Amino acid sequence: MRGPRTGPAALTLLVALALLVEACGNTATRTPAPSAPPVTASPSGELAPTDRPTDAPTAAPSGEATEPPTEEPSVEPTETPAPSGTPGGAAACSGNDGNRDFFAAVAQAVPWDVYCPVLPAGWFVDAGEFRLADGGKMEIAYKGPGGQRIEVREGTYCAGDDGCIPTGPDAGTASLGDRPARLVDVGGGAWLVVAEGGDVNWEAKGTGMDGSVLAGFAAAFARVDG
Secondary structure (H helix, E strand, O other): OOOOOOOHHHHHHHHHHHHHHHHHHHOOOOOOOOOOOOOOEOOOOOEOHHHOOOOOOOOOOOOOOOOOOOOOOOOOOOOOOOOOOOOHHHHHOOOOHHHHHHHHHHHHHOOOOEEEOOOOOOOEEEEEEEEOHHHOEEEEEEEOHHHOEEEEEEEOOOOOOOOOOOOOOEEEEEEEOOEEEEEEEEEOOEEEEEEEEOOEEEEEEEEOOOHHHHHHHHHOOEEEOO
């Protein structure tokens, strides 16, 4: 009996099978693992907003901020008496501790009574200063909701100026803290509550409000212990 034939046709078939096996082995390719996305950073060095934790605390405005850090009185005395101890009567004054220290310092430095506003939430100190020269004077301004504004002047701010305080038309009696005063319509939608004491005077000027509203604010002024 003869063995299997190994002629040209058989050899050709064996080579074709070998090439097919090799081709199948080469079709398996590796899939590279995904790389982690890069972390982006803002110019300040903090993570970009999209990379912040989703549970990071956020502060929603309450609508009644009472102590903005940038709205403290700008105290510019010619002399700088530092308040000693606690503010005392200044504890009733509106604003933050810096505002209360301002009033306490004035009260300790001048011979006349010092009064501070006691205002509802939503009022902020805009600017303030006091001078000790020529008997001393204090000026401080507040801004409130809806464009309202109160400007306070106390001390010898009218010294040498006979026309400093308007003479009228009077709109009735009023008070500035515990001091008798009068309400004056100064025109242009502005009102004035003024308590006169010779060389020393006290006044609160209000804009963006009715005279009765200013009178109510002025009556609530607190006298600061010196």
